[in-house]
Amino acid sequence: MSEDTKKADTHQQLIALLTEQRAQFRVVEHEPVGKCEAVSEIRGTELGQGAKALVCKVKGNGVKKHVLAILAADQQADLSQLASHFGGIKASLASPAEVDELTACVFGAIPPFSFHDSLTLVADPLLFERFDEIAFNAGLLEKSVIMNTDDYLRIAQPELVSFRRGET
Template sequence: MSEISSRDVHQHLVSLLDSQQARFRVMEHEAMGKCEAVSEIRGTELGQGAKALVCKVKGNGVKQHVLAILAADQQADLSLLAAHLGGLKASLASPAEVDELTACVFGAIPPFSFHPSLKLIADPLLFERYDEIAFNAGLLEKSIIMDTQDYLRIAQPELVAFRRSNDA
């Protein structure tokens, strides 16, 4: 993905999806910080939500920022993410790093990387259960619900299973 010259992530995203002829719709709603509350407002299942985590992976000579996407009803196992990239540990990025790499506040980050230093990785479970995914679209008060296959075609995330096992 290309870097955004303006900080209007929402408009950049809508323009990208339009130009790629994606099947999607924009929904305006009250700003919500919780995945459960926003999925209820959207009328979607919690598992359709694409939760975006900005992480940093370090160790073994690795220093990589990652936009890690997983289903909103799952928890991330950051050690799996670190191991996949050859690092020793992964942690969530600071608010300043999130702002620099995404031009979004926590909770508003869409599952697209527009920064050359932000690697896009997604857990495959998000795409296996539903025909559409839903996510905040650069703003807390706007969501996009889009066709799963169109998302995979346009965003082209690296698919890596990094969700916590329910066996633990």
């Protein structure tokens, strides 16, 4: 299976899930952009509506875990808070090879859904407190989904964990 096919499969799997679960969503096609600020402008959404997805490794104290950490695109992650939530000593961003293996997506295209058993999904609650809709790249850099926040929480069921800078 080619890399493009794997990435298209992630997009199709996501759209099938949202459709099957009767989510309120729309797909926006655009130029392939991986930067949060640029893509939010193209989508016509606020930067804070963007669901930034970070594939992280948490290690230490006997913990070795991969986490898909979702936060608002206008925020920065505090990976030490993430590590401590899982009982680890440190957290870091996963390598491109790990990201590909766990998500079948390139950086910037990862949707805020985990389709891999070894990838734990967590989300910072601020993402859901300010807007009725969230927006994210949908497995491909040239396709975004804008969806109802309540539908996202119902379908993805992330563990809500505060891990943005400035939060304790």
